[in-house]
Amino acid sequence: MTLSRRGLIGAAGGAAAVGAAGLAGGLALGRTAEPPPDPLARTYPFHGAHQAGIATPAQDRLHFAAFDVLTDDRAKLARLLRAWTTAAARLTQGLAAGEQGPTGGSYQAPPDDTGEAIGLPPSGLTLTFGVGPALFDRFGLGQRRPEALTPLPAFPGDALDPDRSDGDLCVQACADDPQVAVHAIRNLARIGMGTVSVRWSQLGFGRTSSTSTAQPTPRNMFGFKDGTANLKAEEPDLLDRHVWVPAGRDPREDWLVGGSYLVARRINMTIETWDRTSLAEQERVIGRSKAEGAPLSGGDEFAAPDFAAAGRGGLPLIDPRSHVALAHPDANDGVQLLRRGYNFVDGSTRLGRLDAGLFFLAFVTDPRTHFIPMQTRLASRDALQEYLRHTGSGLWAVLPGVNEGGWLGETLLA
Numbered sequence: 001m002t003l004s005r006r007g008l009i010g011a012a013g014g015a016a017a018v019g020a021a022g023l024a025g026g027l028a029l030g031r032t033a034e035p036p037p038d039p040l041a042r043t044y045p046f047h048g049a050h051q052a053g054i055a056t057p058a059q060d061r062l063h064f065a066a067f068d069v070l071t072d073d074r075a076k077l078a079r080l081l082r083a084w085t086t087a088a089a090r091l092t093q094g095l096a097a098g099e100q101g102p103t104g105g106s107y108q109a110p111p112d113d114t115g116e117a118i119g120l121p122p123s124g125l126t127l128t129f130g131v132g133p134a135l136f137d138r139f140g141l142g143q144r145r146p147e148a149l150t151p152l153p154a155f156p157g158d159a160l161d162p163d164r165s166d167g168d169l170c171v172q173a174c175a176d177d178p179q180v181a182v183h184a185i186r187n188l189a190r191i192g193m194g195t196v197s198v199r200w201s202q203l204g205f206g207r208t209s210s211t212s213t214a215q216p217t218p219r220n221m222f223g224f225k226d227g228t229a230n231l232k233a234e235e236p237d238l239l240d241r242h243v244w245v246p247a248g249r250d251p252r253e254d255w256l257v258g259g260s261y262l263v264a265r266r267i268n269m270t271i272e273t274w275d276r277t278s279l280a281e282q283e284r285v286i287g288r289s290k291a292e293g294a295p296l297s298g299g300d301e302f303a304a305p306d307f308a309a310a311g312r313g314g315l316p317l318i319d320p321r322s323h324v325a326l327a328h329p330d331a332n333d334g335v336q337l338l339r340r341g342y343n344f345v346d347g348s349t350r351l352g353r354l355d356a357g358l359f360f361l362a363f364v365t366d367p368r369t370h371f372i373p374m375q376t377r378l379a380s381r382d383a384l385q386e387y388l389r390h391t392g393s394g395l396w397a398v399l400p401g402v403n404e405g406g407w408l409g410e411t412l413l414a
Contacts, residue, residue: 040121040176046089048401049258050244053128054338054363055233057212059174062204062342063181064264064359065189066132066167066394067196074139078413080195084129084188085407094122097187114190116183123177127184129408130170130262130396144412146253148261148366149397155379157390164266164392167199172262172361174340178205200392202266204342204359211340217293217301221269221343221356222387224286225293228301229328231338242336242370243363245400255411258400260363263371266344266392269357274387285383287324295324323384326377335370337362357388367395 098112209227
């Protein structure tokens with residue numbers, strides 16, 4: 001048996017997990033606390049009712065990729081998804097993509113892992129897979145395309161680049177080490193060669209939302225806390241209501257029960273213009289203080305905004321056209337999104353300005369009720385839109401979780 005590429009690291013991760021369990025037990029018994037385990041040794045289960053990478057605590061790094069499917073052969077697509085399932089189950093546990101690893105197997109054959117993650121820990125890698133609306137008719141699946149899975153409408157102010165939009169398949173790789181996330185996407189693309197090709201991809205850093213109450217609220221490229229009111233993993237009832245696809249809603253999406261819908265938007269920020277804007281104007285546009293992230297109506301970061309509170313001259317303390325006012329559930333029939341956005345900087349433009357912004361990712365139970373009405377309202381009224389330009393977009397149905405012995409897309413293609 002050939003030792004897997006990161007077999008030793010994986011074993012170390014397993015030991016760390018045992019150590020973490022021991023730590024919890026020790027604390028319960030009132031013993032002296034041990035140092036916390038290395039977060040880079042953390043692994044998340046690949047198998048389960050839902051895919052990891054949605055309610056999982058958001059990692060620090062992202063490599064997102066959209067793929068075009070090159071074949072019309074349904075069996076070939078199913079074989080690819082089986083192969084991706086096997087590789088993803090291994091990669092997320094800190095193992096090589098294939099059993100031989102980057103230095104095993106025949107010396108005369110390409111390795112079944114590319115090798116740039118040799119020696120790196122699992123880093124909390126999660127891989128999340130989705131299918132796009134254009135895939136269904138090509139494979140005789142038109143009757144199984146959910147009513148909710150149609151291309152997003154054009155929103156006011158969109159400046160979408162078709163080379164950074166849509167795709168038949170998408171994979172979101174999140175990890176606490178960027179090289180681990182890149183390694184995962186690279187190996188999935190390698191495995192899919194001849195069946196799929198990368199349509200576009202996006203790297204991200206510095207998560208712009210928290211998906212767990214254990215995580216502090218991060219800041220976006222405008223310097224403001226982002227995602228204070230985001231849905232959290234510790235709120236299962238809200239996740240059921242706003243994220244997961246329920247049974248019995250639409251016969252065309254029965255195969256998607258336990259899955260979700262993923263909206264991706266590449267949002268460029270006019271950084272240089274924002275940096276010349278007064279702090280007062282920045283806070284008015286956002287509706288929160290820059291220092292604490294508190295609503296301008298008062299309180300701390302997590303205080304409920306009071307949109308009726310008035311200040312000098314009877315004017316509302318929170319501008320009705322501020323981002324907080326228009327994105328709040330009170331202004332959107334109570335709907336909430338689960339966001340996993342990331343900052344990005346893709347160098348500079350020819351004008352010497354940062355090509356930077358927010359790669360917005362949101363998981364919702366139905367884009368027609370949760371994302372499209374909200375974005376329509378924001379695009380036409382949000383004062384923040386003056387500083388934003390949407391340059392990429394896509395919508396995918398996120399496959400349900402995979403049980404042991406199952407494979408991604410089994411409920412759709414089998």
